[in-house]
Amino acid sequence: MTINLPEARRWPGSEWIKNHPAALERIYAVSVKAFTRVYPAMKKIAPQSSERVMVFVEAVGKGYVWNCQMCGQCILHSTGMTCPMNCPKNLRNGPCGGVRANGHCEVIPERMCVWVQAWERSQAMAVYGHKIVTLQPPVNRALKNTSSWINMVEGTDQITPPGWAAASPTGNEGLEHR
Amino acid sequence: MFANSRLERVLRSGRFAVTAELNAPDSANPEDVYRNALVLAEVCDAINATDGSGANCHMSSLGCCALLVRAGYEPVYQISCRDRNRIAIQGDLLGAAALGVKNVLCLTGDDVTAGDQPGAKRVFDLDSLQLLHTATIMRDHGVFLSGRKLTTPPQLFLGAAANPFVPPFAWRPERMAKKIAAGASFIQTQYCFDVPRLRTFMQRAVDMGLHEKAFILVGVGPLRSDKAAEFMRTKVPGVHIPDAVVARLAGVAPKQKAEEGKRICIEIIQQVREMAGVAGVHIMAYRQEETVAEIVHRAGLFPRHAVGAHREGHVNQHAVHHASGNGAQPAHHAGQYGSASPGMASQGELQ
Numbered sequence: 001m002t003i004n005l006p007e008a009r010r011w012p013g014s015e016w017i018k019n020h021p022a023a024l025e026r027i028y029a030v031s032v033k034a035f036t037r038v039y040p041a042m043k044k045i046a047p048q049s050s051e052r053v054m055v056f057v058e059a060v061g062k063g064y065v066w067n068c069q070m071c072g073q074c075i076l077h078s079t080g081m082t083c084p085m086n087c088p089k090n091l092r093n094g095p096c097g098g099v100r101a102n103g104h105c106e107v108i109p110e111r112m113c114v115w116v117q118a119w120e121r122s123q124a125m126a127v128y129g130h131k132i133v134t135l136q137p138p139v140n141r142a143l144k145n146t147s148s149w150i151n152m153v154e155g156t157d158q159i160t161p162p163g164w165a166a167a168s169p170t171g172n173e174g175l176e177h178r
Numbered sequence: 179m180f181a182n183s184r185l186e187r188v189l190r191s192g193r194f195a196v197t198a199e200l201n202a203p204d205s206a207n208p209e210d211v212y213r214n215a216l217v218l219a220e221v222c223d224a225i226n227a228t229d230g231s232g233a234n235c236h237m238s239s240l241g242c243c244a245l246l247v248r249a250g251y252e253p254v255y256q257i258s259c260r261d262r263n264r265i266a267i268q269g270d271l272l273g274a275a276a277l278g279v280k281n282v283l284c285l286t287g288d289d290v291t292a293g294d295q296p297g298a299k300r301v302f303d304l305d306s307l308q309l310l311h312t313a314t315i316m317r318d319h320g321v322f323l324s325g326r327k328l329t330t331p332p333q334l335f336l337g338a339a340a341n342p343f344v345p346p347f348a349w350r351p352e353r354m355a356k357k358i359a360a361g362a363s364f365i366q367t368q369y370c371f372d373v374p375r376l377r378t379f380m381q382r383a384v385d386m387g388l389h390e391k392a393f394i395l396v397g398v399g400p401l402r403s404d405k406a407a408e409f410m411r412t413k414v415p416g417v418h419i420p421d422a423v424v425a426r427l428a429g430v431a432p433k434q435k436a437e438e439g440k441r442i443c444i445e446i447i448q449q450v451r452e453m454a455g456v457a458g459v460h461i462m463a464y465r466q467e468e469t470v471a472e473i474v475h476r477a478g479l480f481p482r483h484a485v486g487a488h489r490e491g492h493v494n495q496h497a498v499h500h501a502s503g504n505g506a507q508p509a510h511h512a513g514q515y516g517s518a519s520p521g522m523a524s525q526g527e528l529q
Contacts, residue, residue, distance in 0.1 A: 089259075089286060089300065093307040094353045096286040097341030097368050098415035106415045107289045119346045133352060135360055138264060138308045138323065162325030167315040 007086045008108045011064050018065065021081040021121035025128050028077050032152070039153045054147035072143030073157035078131035080122035086114045092136040095119075137164050183280035183335040184252040185224040188458075189364060189393040194451060195458030196479050197254060197366065197395060198222040198470050200246075202236035211237065211245045217467050219251050221474040221482060224281060226254040226366070226460070230261060232414060233293025240270055240277075247278040254337070254366075255279045258287025263303035264312065268322055271313055275332030283337045283366060284309040288415050307360045310338055314361030338362035340394075342379035343372055343418035351382040354392075364393040366460040369410075371401075371419045371442075373449050380455050389455030396450045399462040400469050401439035404428040440473055447477040 018024070042050040055070075062068035062083075066076065069085040075092065076083060084092045088107040095115035098106030103116040122132040137160040143151060151157040188195045198218045203210035218225050227242035239256050246253040255274050257267060274282065286306040290298045304312065312323055313336050320331040338357040342350050354365060370376050376396065383389060401407045401419075404427035411419040423442060430438045443461075450456050459479075463470050474480050 088289060089302045089305070091286065091302070091305045093305050094349070094356065095346065096306075096416075097339060097344060098286075098288060098292075099341075099344040099346075101344065101418060103345040107291055113345070116346045119349045133356060135307060135311065135356065138304050138312075141303070161323040163315050163319065163321040163323040164311070166321065166325060167311070167319050 005088055005108060006069065007067070007088050008111055009067050010111075011067070014065050014067070018081060018117070018121070021125050024081045025077055025125050028081075029127060035149055036153055039150065051147055051150060054150055055145065058147055058149065070145045070148075071139060072146040072148050072151055073140060074148035074152070075136060077125075077128040078134055078136070080118035080120070080125065080129070080132055082114050082118035082121055084114060084118070084136075090139065091115065092139065094132075137161070181280040181333040181335040183224075185254065185281050186335040186363070188223045194479065195224075195393070195395060196222040196474055196482060197224045197226060197458065197460045198467070199226045199228060199460070199462040199464075200242060200253075201465055201467065202228055202231075202239065202242050204236055206237070208245050211242050212249060214467050215246055215249065215251055218470055219249075221471045221480060222461070223458075223482060224252040224254050226256055226283060229256040229258040229285070229287070230293070231288070233260065233288045233290050233295070233298075235293070235295060240274055240279075243274060243279045244277045252281070253279055254281040254283050256283045256285055257309065258285045259302050259304050259306060259309055260287030260290065261301055263301055264323060267304065267309060268312065268316065271316060271332050271334070272328070275334060280333065281335045281337065281364075282313060283339065284313065284362070285339050292413075292415050306338060307357060310336060310357060310360040310362055335363055336361050337364040337366060339368065340365050341368040341416050343368055343370070343375055344416055347375075347378075350379055351386060351388065354383060355386055355388055358388060358392045362392055364395060364457075366395045367397045368416050369397045369399055369419075369462060370446060370450065371423050373446060375418075376450065377453060380453050384455040389457070393457035394455055395458040395460045396453075396456055397460045397462055398443055398446050398450070399464070400436070400443040400466065400473060401427060402466065403432075403435040403439070406439075436469075440469060440476070443473055444477045447473070447479070451477075 039050075058068060059070060066083040067086055068083060071085050084090070088105065089096055095113055096106065099113045099116060100106065100109065103112055105111045105113045118132065122129040140157070140159070143157065148157060185195065185197065198221070200211070200214050200218060203214065215225055225246055227239040227246065228236070229239040230236060243253040243255045257270065262270070271282065284306050286302075290296055290300050313334060315321060315323065316328060317331050317334055317336070320328045322328065340350065340354045340357070357365070380394070383394065388394070401410070401423070404424050407419050407424045407427055410417045426442065427435055427438055447459050450459060461470050461473060
């Protein structure tokens, strides 16, 4: 059976961009600051349009570079600037045991395992690289197709299931084993 | 002591543990489960019930576990994230605990494309770590993920899988550490046919002190022939078999191949037994359960002394002294051995 999963798609040149994780994480850090400042004004002027604009921008921009699946709770900086939703099993906490000997995906043999890539790239990331060991909470499926940038500023993407949050010593930040 | 689990008791006693995999039948007849279990029960401390292994449809792992409990055996309930969402999984954890299941192995699961129904919807709502942590929350905090309170939390001995034999190799020990941090008290690895690779992995694990935080059981199994080995390493996700092993099987006469496969398995068991940090073996003999007893015998792992409910006191004190260099008692597990449930039979009584 040929596999034509949305997770398998890659745009030309996107792998080259992702292979510069150190630059990407710096861009991310700056963008977070910039967007956090700009967003309140955006929200005031046109709350509904700004959501729509951001969804469009993310779908196109992150869609091109990361084959973004619009989960609405972006953790790229915690996962070696590699999108974990491109894993056909949607794993957010590392590779499964099905990785092939050549580092390729169990499900999509012609693609590298995104977690093999994530691990390598995280090693080159001075600022956020260590976050790859963070225990990521379950995905909030209700955020699908919403803007992860707005969710980040609003704090929506930080809300974990109440039981999860109660049990995690670091609250919404998740667990780290060291 | 989390669950008054027999497997946990054996592991804590410091004795080299043996678990085995039960192949769930394509049948609605309980006798088929009992028949497969009977040949395993005598020679192992717990029986793993697979959850749609290889994404092929079989009797459910919960169904198998319920039958195994009814027969007095000690099942390990395997849960994969492939087929059920968080609502179903949390419900099943309660159901399993109520049925008498005490051990749970939390798995990601093979992809649907590996099995006989590649058109099925893949769920993967939680991943294996989120599943582990969810089960831990339910047990230790007595709540669902939603925060809603449980009247009686499930008492479970939680485990996870590790695969030291596939990339990214450098991350594999870290990933196991992450699973242990998320709540795994025991680890069962993928099939080991590459002992040097395992040694590298275990050295790192021991350096990180992981063998003191969780019991690590190494997966082993007999290969029937070089053809079977070739099939497994190309078709079964995550199985790594070095060329040397396949060549060794190819080099013997057709009638000797099965025997050679068993011999390889026994040699691997003997090697991993000497390895620092290894607490036991997990024998996976797909559709050849009858060979497990022979392997256990020939590897010198028999008799399996029953660490039964009524004799736990002295067994556990003596066994610690006789522990065959399998590392220290896990520190954070230290505590009183809970009293046994009245219905629990020792293995001797089952036969």
